[in-house]
Amino acid sequence: DTGVSQDPRHKITKRGQNVTFRCDPISEHNRLYWYRQTLGQGPEFLTYFQNEAQLEKSRLLSDRFSAERPKGSFSTLEIQRTEQGDSAMYLCASSPGPTWVTEAFFGQGTRLTVV
Amino acid sequence: GQNIDQPTEMTATEGAIVQINCTYQTSGFNGLFWYQQHAGEAPTFLSYNVLDGLEEKGRFSSFLSRSKGYSYLLLKELQMKDSASYLCARGGNTPLVFGKGTRLSVIA
Numbered sequence: 001d002t003g004v005s006q007d008p009r010h011k012i013t014k015r016g017q018n019v020t021f022r023c024d025p026i027s028e029h030n031r032l033y034w035y036r037q038t039l040g041q042g043p044e045f046l047t048y049f050q051n052e053a054q055l056e057k058s059r060l061l062s063d064r065f066s067a068e069r070p071k072g073s074f075s076t077l078e079i080q081r082t083e084q085g086d087s088a089m090y091l092c093a094s095s096p097g098p099t100w101v102t103e104a105f106f107g108q109g110t111r112l113t114v115v
Numbered sequence: 116g117q118n119i120d121q122p123t124e125m126t127a128t129e130g131a132i133v134q135i136n137c138t139y140q141t142s143g144f145n146g147l148f149w150y151q152q153h154a155g156e157a158p159t160f161l162s163y164n165v166l167d168g169l170e171e172k173g174r175f176s177s178f179l180s181r182s183k184g185y186s187y188l189l190l191k192e193l194q195m196k197d198s199a200s201y202l203c204a205r206g207g208n209t210p211l212v213f214g215k216g217t218r219l220s221v222i223a
Contacts, residue, residue: 004157033210042119042202042213043158056209091157103148104211106157 004107006092012113020078021110025094032075035091082114119214121203126220132191135217137203141184146206149177149188153199193221
C-alpha cells in the first residue's frame with residue numbers, strides 16, 4: 001500500500017463553480033478524515049467517517065460542503081458554489097481505529113484556488 | 116484550535132538542540148501528538164504521548180505533563196532538513212485537533 005492518496009493535487013476554479021476531490025485511504029483503515037489548511041495555520045477538522053458512516057461534522061462545514069464514503073473505502077468531498085474563501089489545502093487522513101490513540105496518516109492534499 | 120498554543124516561529128543553529136512547547140486544554144484529553152510538515156507537503160507523524168514523561172525516538176523526544184496540560188518536542192543535533200513546521204495535536208474522544216504549528220528555521 002502506498003499510503004493515502006488524493007486527487008487532484010491542484011485545482012483552480014472560478015468562483016461559483018462546483019469542485020469534487022477524491023481521497024483513497026490506506027486500505028485497512030476504517031477511519032477517514034477531511035481537514036482544511038490555510039497558509040500559516042494548522043489543519044482544521046472538517047468531518048470524519050467510520051467506515052461508510054459520517055459521524056461528525058465541524059461548524060466549518062457549511063451546507064455548500066458535502067462528503068461521502070459510499071462503500072467505506074474512498075471518499076469524496078464536494079464544494080458547491082465555490083467562494084474565494086474556500087481557497088486552501090484540503091487534506092485527507094486515515095487511521096485504523098478503533099481507539100483514538102493512534103496516529104492519522106495524511107495524504108499529500110488537494111490545493112484549491114478559487115479565482 | 117481549541118486552546119492549543121505553541122510558538123509561531125523559532126530559529127536555531129545547525130547542530131544545536133531546540134525545544135518546542137505546546138499547551139492544550141486538558142478536558143477530554145486522550146493523547147498528545149506531534150507532526151512535522153515541510154512546506155507544501157503533508158504532515159507526517161513524529162510521536163505521541165499518552166502517559167506523563169519522556170518518549171525518545173532517535174534525535175526527537177516528546178514530553179508530556181497531563182496535569183499541566185503541557186508538552187514539548189525536543190530536537191537534538193539539528194540538521195538543515197529539520198526546517199519545517201511542527202504541529203502539536205490533541206487527541207480526545209474526537210479526531211485530532213491541531214495547533215497552528217511552529218515554523219522552525221535551522222540556520223548554519
